[in-house]
Amino acid sequence: MLKDKNEQRTSLSELGEFGLINHLTKYFTINCESTEKAIGDDAAVLEFSGKQVLVTTDLLVEGVHFDLSYMPLKHLGYKAVMVNLSDVYAMNGTASQITVSMAVSNRFPLEALEELYAGIQLACKNYNIDLIGGDTTSSTKGMLLSITAIGEAEKKDVVYRNGAKPNDLLIVTGDLGSAYLGLQVLEREKQVFKVNPNSQPDLANYSYLVERQLKPEARKDIVKLLKDLEVKPTSMIDISDGLSSEILHICSQSEVGCNLYEEKIPLDPQMISTCEEFNIDSTTVALSGGEDYELLFTISQEDFPKIKGNPNFTVIGHMTDKTEGANLVTRANQKVELTAQGWNSLSND
């Protein structure tokens, strides 16, 4: 559907493994003090004096986690980094380094990998992180991409999933469900394109949704904002699998219950109108659609004045005693038990 305008196709075998790694990484510069030695030796060397070190990794598989017929490789590179940084920020930390490992089939020319690395490099620049290594190998079919992110935090600042207490407020950043709907829009266009290859996708009415799907941003800004406001969440998690599943993680690890208010869930107007068009319930999408990469956290009630009225935050509920369970309070004021569906159950594969 997105036509490859890059006509040049340099076979990876022309470069060899080391030539390829060097070619892709030579323009990466070092941004972080903690990076002592990046690419080029048997291991990278990092130095974090007196800090706690955060490590997180994700594996993305073509056909399972991404579809290159509508995901430009530059966006894929950027998003793959965001997915990992989001996990570091969810610990209330600062991300500092990534490693990138990939397996690629001979279907991919050098120019495709250059695009992928252009996205990775842009993410490194925007978020001030260093690419410090990785691994490169061939695959018999498709592309696999594994990124590991490393971050740091003062011991006193680290926020876990297990610190929420009854009566704490439940807060979410940004708005929810748009990334999932963006995926539905792109899938629909793909099906149209299959039937009529001359059709041009008209995504103007869905620009926000598509952007949320193809170019998510990890909420580094929120970690800074919370610090500036002198608010330390009692628990935090990033929203990768859908709101309800993340709430249930906090509830089970913190051993609390919660009341989530349907009418409080923040939704974008374009998301709402597209739900109407697709004839799906916007609350269901917000609860179970994934890949929003917003932060979900709890704060003690006494911190409420510090975040009150801030447009970055929406209070969507409060924690309760464990015995009360995890509930959605509907617009009709009915209590229904929250269930974790995750976004896979919603996807059409």
Ligand code: ADP
């Ligand atoms: P080794 O044989 O010791 O595993 P490699 O030859 O695989 O080392 O890698 C050489 C250097 O290039 C190492 O610093 C490694 O971390 C880095 N590297 C390998 N593949 C990639 C990649 N896809 N992206 C970034 N750095 C890479």
Ligand code: MG
């Ligand atoms: Mg290697």
